[in-house]
Amino acid sequence: MSHAQPTAAAPKKRLTTSAMIASIAAPGQRTTPAPFGNALVALAGSNPDIVGLTADLAKYTDLHVFAKAFPDRFYQMGMAEQLLMAAAAGLAREGALPFVTTYAVFAARRAYDFICMAIAEEKLNVKIVCALPGLTSGYGPSHQATEDIAIFRGMPNLTIIDPADALEIEQAVPAIAAHDGPVYMRLLRGNVPLVLDEYGYRFEIGKAKALRGGNDVLLVATGLATMRALQAAEMLEKDKIGVEVLHAATIKPLDLDTIIAAAGKGGRLVVVAENHTVVGGLGEAVAAGLLRAGIAPRFRQIGLPDEFLAAGALPTLHDRYGISAEAMARQIRAWL
Amino acid sequence: MNSATPDTTAVTSDGFPYAGSNISLRERAYRIRRHALRMGEVQGQGYIAQALGIADVLAVSYFRALRYRPDDVRWEGRDRFLLSIGHYAIALYAALIEAGILPESESETYGTDGSRLPMSGMAAYTPGMEITGGSLGHGVGIAVGMALGLKRKKSDAFVYTLFSDGELNEGAIWEGVMGAAHWRLDNLIGIVDVNDQQADGPSSAMSSREPLHERFRAFGWHTQRVDGNDIDAVAAAFDAARAAEVAAPRIVICDTRMAKGVPFLEAREHNHFLRVEADEWQQAIALLDAIFSGKTS
Numbered sequence: 108m109s110h111a112q113p114t115a116a117a118p119k120k121r122l123t124t125s126a127m128i129a130s131i132a133a134p135g136q137r138t139t140p141a142p143f144g145n146a147l148v149a150l151a152g153s154n155p156d157i158v159g160l161t162a163d164l165a166k167y168t169d170l171h172v173f174a175k176a177f178p179d180r181f182y183q184m185g186m187a188e189q190l191l192m193a194a195a196a197g198l199a200r201e202g203a204l205p206f207v208t209t210y211a212v213f214a215a216r217r218a219y220d221f222i223c224m225a226i227a228e229e230k231l232n233v234k235i236v237c238a239l240p241g242l243t244s245g246y247g248p249s250h251q252a253t254e255d256i257a258i259f260r261g262m263p264n265l266t267i268i269d270p271a272d273a274l275e276i277e278q279a280v281p282a283i284a285a286h287d288g289p290v291y292m293r294l295l296r297g298n299v300p301l302v303l304d305e306y307g308y309r310f311e312i313g314k315a316k317a318l319r320g321g322n323d324v325l326l327v328a329t330g331l332a333t334m335r336a337l338q339a340a341e342m343l344e345k346d347k348i349g350v351e352v353l354h355a356a357t358i359k360p361l362d363l364d365t366i367i368a369a370a371g372k373g374g375r376l377v378v379v380a381e382n383h384t385v386v387g388g389l390g391e392a393v394a395a396g397l398l399r400a401g402i403a404p405r406f407r408q409i410g411l412p413d414e415f416l417a418a419g420a421l422p423t424l425h426d427r428y429g430i431s432a433e434a435m436a437r438q439i440r441a442w443l
Numbered sequence: 444m445n446s447a448t449p450d451t452t453a454v455t456s457d458g459f460p461y462a463g464s465n466i467s468l469r470e471r472a473y474r475i476r477r478h479a480l481r482m483g484e485v486q487g488q489g490y491i492a493q494a495l496g497i498a499d500v501l502a503v504s505y506f507r508a509l510r511y512r513p514d515d516v517r518w519e520g521r522d523r524f525l526l527s528i529g530h531y532a533i534a535l536y537a538a539l540i541e542a543g544i545l546p547e548s549e550s551e552t553y554g555t556d557g558s559r560l561p562m563s564g565m566a567a568y569t570p571g572m573e574i575t576g577g578s579l580g581h582g583v584g585i586a587v588g589m590a591l592g593l594k595r596k597k598s599d600a601f602v603y604t605l606f607s608d609g610e611l612n613e614g615a616i617w618e619g620v621m622g623a624a625h626w627r628l629d630n631l632i633g634i635v636d637v638n639d640q641q642a643d644g645p646s647s648a649m650s651s652r653e654p655l656h657e658r659f660r661a662f663g664w665h666t667q668r669v670d671g672n673d674i675d676a677v678a679a680a681f682d683a684a685r686a687a688e689v690a691a692p693r694i695v696i697c698d699t700r701m702a703k704g705v706p707f708l709e710a711r712e713h714n715h716f717l718r719v720e721a722d723e724w725q726q727a728i729a730l731l732d733a734i735f736s737g738k739t740s
Contacts, residue, residue, distance in 0.1 A: 185621070189614070190622045194591065199592075201588075229567070
């Protein structure tokens with residue numbers, strides 16, 4: 108698979124930060140435009156209960172596609188995330204099926220109490236879909252939701268999903284709409300890489316799925332780290348290192364049965380990769396699940412460090428912080 | 444006066460269950476206070492001063508303003524009444540008992556293990572409790588969403604949301620105030636209980652609150668301010684809020700007196716969470732009864 112992430116060697120010309128939401132697609136990579144917005148429009152045509160709400164971020168969360176198609180079902184709440192979540196709760200109480208968008212930092216940090224008490228405690232059918240998860244912006248900590256999963260994992264009733272690519276987003280939209288209860292979904296927007304179609308993948312809430320096999324390493328990944336994990340696995344294959352990639356799109360409830368079964372096979376190194384801090388995300392969820400099951404393989408985490416990250420160009424930052432495909436492959440080689 | 448006197452009023456067909464009641468709003472307020480004092484006695488302490496202070500507003504709400512069916516609290520045509528201030532649950536339980544939604548016998552369980560009447564109001568626990576309040580600042584925003592949702596359904600029901608002057612400290616209230624005005628939510632009626640008390644002391648000493656009437660008007664709301672313990676004034680304001688022909692949300696700012704109706708409790712300072720001695724509860728109820736029946740003042 109082609110990819111054009113920079114190597115460890117310093118580029119000759121300094122990369123620029125680009126827009127707030129820099130593309131995560133490599134040059135030449137197949138992409139799908141606005142998979143979330145288009146999937147929501149497709150679904151809303153047959154489900155009149157669906158409404159869309161945002162807090163001044165329709166354009167940057169692909170909800171503008173829905174707003175254009177269904178202007179009378181779109182609620183622009185202004186830059187007011189607490190009102191956004193509370194109003195979504197109110198609409199859900201009256202039978203609507205709200206899809207709510209903002210950036211992950213604002214949902215997790217600013218609106219937490221409103222998601223927790225107005226939505227989750229009452230098991231309301233609100234679907235919170237947030238752009239800029241983890242390290243997908245070069246704007247620095249104000250926009251980088253490196254800890255959103257850690258924050259949300261502690262919230263009862265909330266289903267958490269981190270899709271890997273455009274195909275998964277398209278499939279997740281109807282799935283989370285049909286799911287009874289609140290959902291937090293991380294969003295990749297704009298021209299989103301299309302990868303999983305080559306693996307015959309089918310998204311199911313709560314199911315981790317093996318995308319490829321390998322005898323040396325079990326690489327459990329989620330979100331865009333899965334895309335990078337697949338690229339890293341191909342690089343390692345050239346070094347005769349076999350990597351199984353197990354994609355866990357649903358962080359909560361986590362498919363521990365599948366993960367435990369895979370981790371128990373054949374003494375492989377178990378690595379968990381995520382576009383998230385190593386604190387409180389998929390890595391620690393898997394580690395705790397394995398330990399509770401009495402399984403203690405060699406275990407390593409690939410994720411963002413427990414620090415406020417730098418501003419800059421995404422390829423530079425992904426390589427620096429270890430979630431580019433090359434950086435993943437480097438780390439795994441060093442652990443073997 | 445026996446608060447268990449059966450009400451002879453039949454549920455009216457248009458959803459105002461006590462429209463033709465032979466029991467006055469003043470008597471309803473008295474009985475709501477009485478129910479609240481009996482619940483307060485179970486705990487020995489708590490938010491009894493707020494309950495006594497807001498009783499007149501709740502009497503007007505449940506016995507004049509709101510459409511609902513006591514035997515069908517989820518009736519789609521009902522007006523929604525949101526208790527943003529979850530710790531006022533004791534007051535709402537008292538009103539729900541008086542309204543025939545909760546049995547009076549259940550007041551003995553207030554705040555006890557396994558009760559449907561927890562200290563802070565929660566939707567899943569109590570029939571007639573629309574939302575889980577208590578994380579202050581939520582009630583206006585939720586009301587905005589419900590009012591939008593009712594308009595989507597072309598329902599003519601209203602959303603009432605009760606919040607407090609202390610709660611105005613929360614920025615989220617003002618997000619909701621702006622949102623309600625932006626969406627011209629003429630089916631949303633806010634009620635602010637201004638009793639000038641919150642956990643650490645007088646609200647007016649904690650945050651700039653006034654001029655409240657001018658503020659809400661500047662935010663685009665149909666605004667009224669009344670003595671919240673003048674039951675006729677509250678009734679008139681609630682009528683006007685509902686009837687006003689403006690494409691705007693409505694607010695009734697109610698200035699109330701903490702512990703209203705029991706003079707020796709009214710006189711206490713720092714009464715946000717009131718400790719009342721065991722023998723004082725019956726004294727309070729006796730005094731309330733005497734004042735209502737005109738035997739003292």
